[in-house]
Amino acid sequence: MSSARLNNNTGSRVLCSSILILLAAVCSANAVGQAELPRQMAWTAYNLGTTGYNQAVAIGAMLREKYGTTLRVIPGQNDVSRLLPLKTGRVGFTANGVATYFAQEGMFQFATEQWGPQPLRLLMTSNGLSNQGVAVAADTGVTSFAELRGRRVPYVRAAPALNVSMEAYLACGGLTWDDVVRVDFPGYDAKWNGVINGDVDVAFGTTVSGPPYRLEASPRGINWLPAPHDDAACWERMQAIGPYFTPHFATRGAGINDDNPHEAGTYPYPLLTTLETQDDELVYALTRAIHENYDDYKDSDPGAIGWALESQVFDWVVPYHEGAVRYWREVGAWTEELEAHNAALIRRQQILAAAWAEVNAISTRDEEEFAQAWLQIRAERLDEAGLDPVWR
Numbered sequence: 001m002s003s004a005r006l007n008n009n010t011g012s013r014v015l016c017s018s019i020l021i022l023l024a025a026v027c028s029a030n031a032v033g034q035a036e037l038p039r040q041m042a043w044t045a046y047n048l049g050t051t052g053y054n055q056a057v058a059i060g061a062m063l064r065e066k067y068g069t070t071l072r073v074i075p076g077q078n079d080v081s082r083l084l085p086l087k088t089g090r091v092g093f094t095a096n097g098v099a100t101y102f103a104q105e106g107m108f109q110f111a112t113e114q115w116g117p118q119p120l121r122l123l124m125t126s127n128g129l130s131n132q133g134v135a136v137a138a139d140t141g142v143t144s145f146a147e148l149r150g151r152r153v154p155y156v157r158a159a160p161a162l163n164v165s166m167e168a169y170l171a172c173g174g175l176t177w178d179d180v181v182r183v184d185f186p187g188y189d190a191k192w193n194g195v196i197n198g199d200v201d202v203a204f205g206t207t208v209s210g211p212p213y214r215l216e217a218s219p220r221g222i223n224w225l226p227a228p229h230d231d232a233a234c235w236e237r238m239q240a241i242g243p244y245f246t247p248h249f250a251t252r253g254a255g256i257n258d259d260n261p262h263e264a265g266t267y268p269y270p271l272l273t274t275l276e277t278q279d280d281e282l283v284y285a286l287t288r289a290i291h292e293n294y295d296d297y298k299d300s301d302p303g304a305i306g307w308a309l310e311s312q313v314f315d316w317v318v319p320y321h322e323g324a325v326r327y328w329r330e331v332g333a334w335t336e337e338l339e340a341h342n343a344a345l346i347r348r349q350q351i352l353a354a355a356w357a358e359v360n361a362i363s364t365r366d367e368e369e370f371a372q373a374w375l376q377i378r379a380e381r382l383d384e385a386g387l388d389p390v391w392r
Helices: 003-033 051-067 079-087 099-105 160-172 188-196 210-217 232-241 280-292 322-330 336-360 367-384
Strands: 040-045 070-075 093-096 120-125 132-137 152-156 181-185 202-206 222-224 246-250 262-266 271-275
Touching (some): 051 070, 099 160, 120 322, 152 160, 336 367
Antiparallel strands (some): 132 222, 246 262
16 A cells, blocks of 8 residues: 555544544533433422413423423412422422522521521523512502501511512501501412402502402402602612512503503512522523523413513522523623622622521520521621621
8 A cells, every 4th residue: 555545544534533523522512501301390389370380380381392391380378388399309499489589598487497598599580571569459549558557468478578578568658567457368369369358458469460360350450559760768668678679660460551551669570499509400401491492481471571581680689500600601691790790699698608507506595596696697797798688
């Protein structure tokens, strides 16, 4: 065999080997970028009929059709019943509300030995054309928060997200829980039924969820109370209690449209939440699937349009999971500013975790003493770090 032919054959083998190595690298990269979803998955969400539940079910239908993944959505009446299955590993994710923030902070229902600050992470959130607002039965004639003085206001047991948000809106009108008649209910749906049935006069919730539409269709009718954006005193009092609220005009909801918008506040809902320890590849794959197949579920519920990329709020009050960050960075949505913000939120969680460990080192305490010690040490350590405890 001639040396020229030998050299050609050698060169061909080298070229082929290089191509194979390159193809293997590409395939490997694709395998990582297209991590498979499991055959089965479980989330928690709000009760049947709520916008959070409806959106989770719609995303589940997309996952089944596109990926063969069966999503079981477990409804929960309150914040604890949605987060406990996540904490114990019964579900991998929750389509949750602002209780994600409360649980991160270890506050309210989570300021107990059984809970404490939770290392929660976001994948993405829904930020639609709705508000998180307060509606009154139209037959009350009430048009402002100040006029709720002496009125019957619902309080949902074990649901700080609902109760603190109501308290924030009451503060807009210069009121507290002491200025109204508190009526307890077991869940979100039950309190709206309470308005329809005449047991209470007002309720807090998402303007596009099912219960407000039922109130609108009832003999009582519906009227959403405004929190005027130019009322600085209202918003200062409101955000001192609910820092997660932002001013927003809603154009979707019961009794709301483009010609009759609602001027008040909102926050992301639902928030697709998991634990810090959740598998990075699974988080990456789920984030990618929900984003890339948005068109398949966006019309399933009035609030589902909030999952669009342009509606994402990446600089909120809870950090994002590393698996989700990797995906958002790949599609160009993640910036260095967002990375710094996320790192600061993770640092806050670390300070809270250290404060929790410090409290748990106390050997003798009863339940009330423990809770008081936690609130005190939590506030002290956040103050020392130059961070706002928000609640003391």
